[in-house]
Amino acid sequence: MNLNAAAAELENNPQTAAGRTVYVYEAPVRLWHWLNALCILVLACSGYLIASPLSSTPGEASDHFLMGYIRFAHFAAAYLFAVAFLVRIYWAVVGNHNARELFYLPVTDAKWWAGLVRELRWYLFLEKQPYKYVGHNPMGHLFMFLFVTVAAVLMICTGFALYGEGAGLGSWQDRLFGWVIPLLGGSQATHSWHHLGMWGIVSFVILHVYAAVREDIMSRQTMINTMISGHRTFRD
Amino acid sequence: MTETFYDVLRRQGISRRSFLKFCSLTATSLGLGAAAAPRIAHAMETKPRTPVIWLEGLECTCCSESFIRSAHPLTKDVVLSMLSLDYHVTLMAAAGHQAEKQLDEIKKKYKGNYILAVEGNPPLNEDGMYCIEAGRPFIEILKETAADAKAVIAWGACASWGCVQAAKPNPTRATPIDKVISGKPIIKVPGCPPIAEVMTAVVTYMLTFDRLPELDRQGRPKMFYGQRIHDKCYRRPHFDAGQFVEAWDDDAARKGHCLYKMGCKGPTTYNACSTVRWNDGVSFPIQSGHGCIGCSEDGFWDKGSFYDRVTDIKQFGIEANADKVGGTAAAAAGAVVVAHAALTALKKAKKSDSAETVTGDK
Ligand code: HEM
Ligand code: HEM
Numbered sequence: 291m292n293l294n295a296a297a298a299e300l301e302n303n304p305q306t307a308a309g310r311t312v313y314v315y316e317a318p319v320r321l322w323h324w325l326n327a328l329c330i331l332v333l334a335c336s337g338y339l340i341a342s343p344l345s346s347t348p349g350e351a352s353d354h355f356l357m358g359y360i361r362f363a364h365f366a367a368a369y370l371f372a373v374a375f376l377v378r379i380y381w382a383v384v385g386n387h388n389a390r391e392l393f394y395l396p397v398t399d400a401k402w403w404a405g406l407v408r409e410l411r412w413y414l415f416l417e418k419q420p421y422k423y424v425g426h427n428p429m430g431h432l433f434m435f436l437f438v439t440v441a442a443v444l445m446i447c448t449g450f451a452l453y454g455e456g457a458g459l460g461s462w463q464d465r466l467f468g469w470v471i472p473l474l475g476g477s478q479a480t481h482s483w484h485h486l487g488m489w490g491i492v493s494f495v496i497l498h499v500y501a502a503v504r505e506d507i508m509s510r511q512t513m514i515n516t517m518i519s520g521h522r523t524f525r526d
Numbered sequence: 527m528t529e530t531f532y533d534v535l536r537r538q539g540i541s542r543r544s545f546l547k548f549c550s551l552t553a554t555s556l557g558l559g560a561a562a563a564p565r566i567a568h569a570m571e572t573k574p575r576t577p578v579i580w581l582e583g584l585e586c587t588c589c590s591e592s593f594i595r596s597a598h599p600l601t602k603d604v605v606l607s608m609l610s611l612d613y614h615v616t617l618m619a620a621a622g623h624q625a626e627k628q629l630d631e632i633k634k635k636y637k638g639n640y641i642l643a644v645e646g647n648p649p650l651n652e653d654g655m656y657c658i659e660a661g662r663p664f665i666e667i668l669k670e671t672a673a674d675a676k677a678v679i680a681w682g683a684c685a686s687w688g689c690v691q692a693a694k695p696n697p698t699r700a701t702p703i704d705k706v707i708s709g710k711p712i713i714k715v716p717g718c719p720p721i722a723e724v725m726t727a728v729v730t731y732m733l734t735f736d737r738l739p740e741l742d743r744q745g746r747p748k749m750f751y752g753q754r755i756h757d758k759c760y761r762r763p764h765f766d767a768g769q770f771v772e773a774w775d776d777d778a779a780r781k782g783h784c785l786y787k788m789g790c791k792g793p794t795t796y797n798a799c800s801t802v803r804w805n806d807g808v809s810f811p812i813q814s815g816h817g818c819i820g821c822s823e824d825g826f827w828d829k830g831s832f833y834d835r836v837t838d839i840k841q842f843g844i845e846a847n848a849d850k851v852g853g854t855a856a857a858a859a860g861a862v863v864v865a866h867a868a869l870t871a872l873k874k875a876k877k878s879d880s881a882e883t884v885t886g887d888k
Contacts, residue, residue: 341836342849343787346778347768356768413866415873459742459752472744476824477754477794482839482848489852493859500863504870 296404297421306422306511311523314388314424314516318381322374323517326438329371330491333445336364337488341481365453372446388425395435402428422510422524430501437494441487448474448484528574531733535570538607545570548604552730555723556739557749569734576733577632577640579671580614583664584657584691584700585646589681590616592719595805596726605726615659626660633674641732642675644668646684648706649691649698656698665706672707677738679713679728680704683821686714686746693827694840704745713738714745716797718821723802724750744824746796755792755818758800761785779815789833790817797822 305312315323339360347354382390396402405421406428412420413429420427426434451470454463455477474480506513516522535545546567553562582590594617596605613629620628632640646664649656654663672678680703683689691700704712715728728747731739739747756762764770764784771779771788786793792800795818799810811818817833820826830837836847 343768343770346770346772346783351763351767351769354767354769356766358766360768415869455754456757459748468743472824476829477796478791478820478823478829478837481794482837485836485848486839486852489848489856492852493856496856496859496863500867504867508870508874 293400293404293407296400297408300401300405300408300421303422305424306524308524308526311521312424313520314522315520316381316385316389317520318377319385319389320517320520322378322381325374326371326378327495329367329374330495332363332367333371334488334492336360336367337485340364341485368449368453371442372450375442375446391425391431392434392439395432402431406432420505420509424522427505430498433494433497437490441491441494445484445487445491448480448487451480452477452484530573531570531575534575535604535607540604540607545604552727552734555727556731566730566734569736573734573736576676576736577636578643578729578733579629579632579640579675580617580643580645581664581668581671582615582659583644583646583648583668583684584698585682585684587616587645588719589645589684589725590614592722593681593725594722596722605729629671633671637674639676640674641677641679641729642671643679643681643729644685644703645681647688647692647700647702649700650706651697651699656700668703669706672703672710675710677711677713677732678703678707679715679732680745681715681725682720683716683718683826686716687824687826689718690827693825711738712745713741713747716746716751716822716824718826720822721750721798721802721804724798742796750798750802751796751822753796755795755797755800755812759792759812760800761812782815785812785815785817787835788817789831789835789837791820791823791826791832792818795820795823 340357343357343360347356379393382393405423408417408421409427409429411417425431447467447470450463450467454461454466454468455471457463459468471477471480474483502513502517505511506515510525512521512523512525532545536542540548546563549566549570550560550563552566553560556562580590613625613632615625618625618628646657648654648663648665648668650665654665657664659667680686684691684700685703688696688700688702691698692702704714713728713732715725717724724747727750728739731747739749742748742751756765759765761782761784764782765786769778769783771783771785773779774788784790790812792812799818800812803810803813819832820829823829828840830839830847834847836849838847839851
């Protein structure tokens with residue numbers, strides 16, 4: 291199938307016909323989405339403060355536990371984030387087609403590439419309208435795969451490796467993830483990668499939230515509401 | 527006749543009482559408990575003496591200097607009696623051809639049975655010509671001596687990771703010894719230099735038990751490199767409380783608060799300084815008011831400033847750390863969003879303008 295044929299098929303997909311409403315994101319996917327967003331908010335703020343602490347507390351050390359609480363917030367959110375990610379993987383296996391999208395890129399599908407080109411041109415103001423999609427648009431899909439799925443794996447591997455340093459040699463965190471530290475060239479380098487990962491995710495969130503709001507207004511289908519109710523309505 | 531360690535010690539004039547004291551001291555410093563002392567004594571009385579050959583490549587002799595300053599005089603006497611009999615360029619009595627002959631003899635007589643301790647590392651560029659010993663490149667001597675050794679000790683950051691002579695751009699291609707020696711058990715005792723007590727304990731363990739102590743993933747003895755400086759730092763309560771030194775001359779510095787913000791590498795450095803300390807257990811860098819520089823970590827010269835918490839990442843240019851690189855990316859994303867939103871609004875306004883004209887016409 292060449293790109294033109296793929297484009298024609300995308301345009302005339304009966305599933306996305308005007309006025310139709312489809313059930314896209316099942317409850318666990320939606321719940322995970324918002325829980326994950328919350329975890330990332332807490333992780334990014336607390337993580338930043340771990341690397342660049344607030345100004346010092348006055349008085350006796352025994353009167354305060356500020357870094358302790360910030361690190362606790364980070365680790366609590368980190369565990370939630372990691373467990374939620376595992377549950378999300380489980381749901382990709384048992385859930386519907388759209389629950390699986392986050393974990394692969396359909397690079398062999400001409401329709402996906404046609405959609406990606408169209409989406410890029412749409413964002414460069416070269417197209418009057420984007421295509422309609424039941425699940426993710428290809429550009430969103432690409433970014434979500436890189437900056438959510440791949441980044442989550444990076445953050446979990448480096449994060450638990452760093453956690454294992456405190457938990458000690460032989461702890462399960464150390465046994466499962468300790469190999470990451472020599473691989474990246476030491477503890478300091480692992481901190482740097484973990485830190486860069488945060489900025490990657492933060493950059494994604496800025497673009498993602500903008501795209502979600504913009505598409506909600508500009509595109510031919512519902513967006514934000516779809517991540518709340520699970521249903522998507524095609525407008526034209 | 528096979529000589530035991532005990533025979534050697536007695537010959538050196540060490541009394542039985544001192545010998546037993548040494549055994550219990552060693553057992554404790556290795557964290558083995560009181561029950562291990564008789565086992566150490568027994569091993570030293572019965573096992574044939576294992577010679578140690580100590581080679582020095584590209585290095586500054588700080589490892590040897592540290593080693594001979596082992597705090598407890600007893601340890602010093604005993605361990606030195608065990609070692610100096612053999613081959614150690616700075617400590618042995620022999621010199622010149624005589625010394626080299628001795629080296630050859632030990633290698634022949636104890637083939638496969640001696641321990642090789644290496645201080646410094648071999649430079650590989652120009653066929654190893656940057657480090658010549660007894661008229662030959664060090665790399666040749668090292669490989670030859672390692673081939674017949676039972677086990678190899680890598681002393682210090684040089685032998686373990688490369689240290690300053692291997693820092694970028696590493697003109698002589700100084701190379702850690704585990705990259706050039708294969709098929710032999712190698713134990714890394716990093717640090718610049720390593721702590722004296724750690725060195726003597728490692729040697730004693732290997733000589734008495736005839737095996738390597740338990741090692742971590744990177745080949746370091748767990749008993750001394752199993753925890754970070756940060757994990758056992760006496761200033762840790764100030765870290766947890768969020769009380770930091772913000773400038774070298776501020777009040778917090780005088781009060782001895784945490785040096786995290788001054789770039790202390792304690793949180794990323796595995797070593798025993800915060801427990802064993804230095805110079806007879808007197809002090810260690812953090813206790814003297816300066817952050818840890820991470821001298822026992824792989825490539826510590828190339829890991830950015832000793833005084834930054836978020837250190838530079840060289841791949842992104844000279845002065846770029848994770849916050850500068852990432853913050854720039856996030857700011858760029860933000861700028862793109864703002865510009866894109868503005869353009870979108872502009873286009874929409876134009877479109878509704880023309881739409882209004884159409885309605886107006888109706
Ligand atoms: C989206 C996910 C995450 C973000 C954005 C994030 C962010 C950060 C940042 C910015 C730092 C400071 C890095 C530095 O020292 O320069 C940090 C430290 C750390 N993070 Fe995360 N992190 C995430 C996930 C995790 C996970 C899943 C774990 C696993 C337990 C984890 C464990 C840690 C640990 C142990 C530290 C070091 C704390 C210390 O040195 O006291 N993080 N994180
Ligand atoms: C930390 C912040 C966020 C992250 C990491 C994130 C991540 C994601 C991911 C991974 C998906 C795909 C879900 C899946 O296939 O399983 C998604 C979809 C979506 N997100 Fe977010 N999100 C975040 C915040 C938000 C916010 C604040 C909004 C709303 C303004 C939002 C709106 C959406 C929408 C509408 C979709 C559905 C896209 C579609 O229908 O194709 N997200 N998000």
